[in-house]
Amino acid sequence: MPGDTAGLEALRPRVVGDLSGLPRDVIGMRNLNSWGLVGFMLIEGMGFGLAAASVLYLASQGAGWPPGGVLPPDHLFGLIFTLGLLASEWPNRWLARRAHDHDLRAMRWGMVLMTLFGLALIGVRAFEFMHLNVHWAANAYGSVIWLLMVLHTTHLVTDVADTAVQAGWLFRRRIEEKQYSGAVDNCAYWDFVVVTWLPLYALIYWMPRLWGPA
Amino acid sequence: MAALDLNAPQADLAQDAAALDAIWRDPPGIRGFLTTVDHKRIAARYLVTTLALLVIAGILALDMRLQLSQPGLERMGPQAYNEAFTLHGSTMLFLVSVPVMEAMAIWLVPLMLGQRNLAYPRLTAYSYWLYLGGVLMLWVPHALGITPDLGWFQYPPLSGPAYGPGHRVDIWAQMITFTEVAALAASVNVAVTILKMRPPGMTLARMPLFLWAMLVTSVMTVLALPAVMLATSLLIADRLVSTQFFSPGAGGDVLLFQHIFWFFGHPEVYIIFIPAVGFVSAIVETFTRRAVFGYTVQVLAIISVGLLAFGLWVHHMFAVGLPRLGASFYTAASMAIALPIGLQIFSWIATIASGRPRFDTPLLWVTGFIATFVIGGLSGVMTASAPLDLQLTDTYFVVAHLHYVLIGGALFPLFGALTYWFPKATGRIMSEGWGKIAFWLVFVGFNIGFFPMHLLGLMGMPRRIYTYPAEAGWGTLNLVATAGMLIASLGAAIIVANAVISLRWGRRAGVDPWGGATLEWSCASPPPPWNFAATPVVASLTPGWEPPPRAVMTGLSLENREVLVTSVGDAVPEHRQPSPGPSIWPLLTALATALLFVGSIFTPWAVVWGSIPVAAALIGWFWPRTRPEEAQAEAP
């Protein structure tokens, strides 16, 4: 069904410029997909922020933080995870630069390295869960601590899985241009995973120690 | 931006159109239906679904009105009534009001921008399929007799594991998850499209007010909706895996839910209202034949409403026993929102006064909007006062207030907008005569139906009761209210009939039946799959009123789907971005997501195992496919 075009002729379109000379594929914040990523980081950032606000709200209800008889999470694995996560930024930023410069070889092995790094961190995370010293069903403190951990772990696992899949694609024979910007975006997402962890780390590991039972 | 060169060589746009048709047209038949990423087709689905639900939830409202028309009626018991108002509220807020505005944006934004599609075409498709999942999530169980019955807000502990057994609450909560993910996907899509895909020359200062409205709405959605998803997720966790978020006995707090819920709930009202403001500005502009007076004031007003909306949620909770000073702060903040909205009302009226208005049906709806919405705004100012609110809250006064705001403030402009853009979408104009009759029936019926509820609230009639004693003396006003609703329903039926009949037999519209100022009025009606043969160039706030010849740019690929990306501030062309074509993956991903959501009602393990099909579907979605022309990067 052709649309009604009566009146279109009268507009007498006049070509005043040619867009065919513009670049087709760009990396970074000029790419639409990176903007979408920012949008989703905003959404998830709001989620983290509200979960963190819930922690402060529940703590302010006066039952003690942690409630009497509950120990704060053990420091060891939380510290290892945090330091490991911070250390991962070094290869991550390097990988982003290599991807930006279309260095396919470096990118391939960089992605593999980041995948392994991520898997190791997931392993440490498992020990963190075992040393939270509280069950989610024990009390609201436990529930909200687990909430923060689960939220962050979801992002961690998602990004590691994404890195692994992208790494696999890089070993195919033909590489598509958008895979370079995809790798750069993936690095930016890892930054997000790292940055959001820091306040959560403070809330999970330090707040119970500083606040204390009622 | 390239200087306008009117002597540049002229491309043959008709020939371009034939090439564009080959790459932008959907595959025929059911395959095209399931794989389309055409924003117009998806928007049409969204619209048809939301409007059908508007009718169904409206019938529920009539059912409740009949039950309340006299004291002590027994045609509905408490269970049926509680289910009715829960379904009515949940459907209207989550499945109608927000999605219908998104549908309008999905359809209009690329057209107003002279673009061929939204920024993320597959995400548009995914958004609709998930939204449909939310619709089915609520209404299929209802058909099976498992209907949520605790209101559209489902406060714990009433909705918690101890007092809300069965799956009614879970169904409601997952319906929210479905629709909110859909809304978030649509909002990111719309916001990025408006920011990064404006036509050359459409600087921020030349952006139509509707686009400003949708931009602010989309950003608000992104910031507000995570809250309701968190609230329902915590609720489900309490019910499913025995977390203690809302258990006072274990250090939890029942008000935590209300805080998170209203952090979303109040902006939600403006997420519905601000797009309507955009419709009003567009209609006022076209039908008064002048640009809206006070463009800057309008833009600033929209932005400040968007900001203020996040500071008001506590005014829904005055009765929970807050510290007095806190309540006063929220009173002042809530009243402050009257300033930007009051200025907008002024500038629309001033535009009508100084223009050459033509009172066709769309402008009639706008006039009706001003006359009713202002009542809703003023009753809002009253409920914002904490001491007064302690009497008014949870009474019929609030029922009247919220319907004046949502129907007068959002649905009236929506009806105007549907009439206004109907010719562009269908190529036919709706009957003006019947349109005006329908307007008057709805307008008069609505006011007869809802104004008495203010008085009922002042007389002490609480909300959410299925019956009341005759001694209360509320019978007469309730009867009047029911009669008004019947009149308005007749008007609504005429609107539906008018649309259906006009679709087939309406007057042909041509490209620009109303003399519109924005770019959508310079493509065919209905627009072809590629919308515009060439990219329009904009030099003013009202490009549709510039005399021909119209400046355009060519050069987007005629072999692959491509869209133009421009800079955020000044809309300078930056690059050409490939635009994905039809794909089955959005549907498959939505199905996988639905499996996860539905499964998690029954077992927490659904979240773990359900994520595997979701991941598989996403891998399929993003699988790199080398386009023939760009095999430049052969691996060594």
Add this chain to the structure above:
Amino acid sequence: MLWVCGAVYLLVLAFLGWAIWRSRHQTGTAPQDHHMRAGLLTWALIITAGIGTLATASFLVDRALAAARQEDALIIRITAHQWWWRITYLDPASGAWIETANELHLPLGQTARLELAASDVIHSFWVPNLSGKLDVIPGRRNVLDITPQRVGWYRGQCAEFCGLQHALMGLDVRVAPAEEFAAWLATQAAPAAEPPDTVLARGRDLFTSGPCAACHTVRGTGAAGQAGPDLTHFGARRTLAASTLTNNRGNLQGWIVNPEALKPGTLMPATELTPEDADALARYLAWLR
């Protein structure tokens, strides 16, 4: 506040009417943009002044309401249940707690401090003629001070949706002169008397030995159930089932035999009784004054 808002509405409507009228008749020249800008500014000032006035008024009223507290208040604990109200008075004379249900008596001109607690879900305490709402929230104790100024009977109702029978969760309120209130409280403090005749005694025995006593208390007998309302002086109440029905023997008997028919969803189960037993039980309860 109603007047201010009404006046503003008329102003807007007049402006809209003028705009339409002007454009219809095209009299004179169209208003110039600079005139409209001046108008816009004036309008902004009007709104700001209006909001300022209303917010200040609201603040002052709020403060006046808060200031009404009084230290020697009568302490009353109100516990909201699905779907009725448990009411306990702290007897100022003896220091004992006196329990009743669904009928709140208040002395005229004296401040009563209502301590609101919820036993299950969120409810909201509201007697429109006496004060604004205050939610009754599990895990919290909200306090509402009321100083009634007029003698009379008032009706209250739960104002926060609290489940199936939210609609029929009413409350009767009696504001009485101080002496009348004191007498009433003294009556309430006393346990139930010994039934004077065999029919009433039969009713009492049915009550204490049957299912009633599992949920209800009648002080002075063996019935000490806690799940439902205290019925020690039930016969003196105006209504039954939380202000759902007038309290007379017919309604009472119907209520005992089939409560579901009168208040669908109520947590009170039906009791199977022969007509004679039902009559005796109803007579006994009505006699408890």
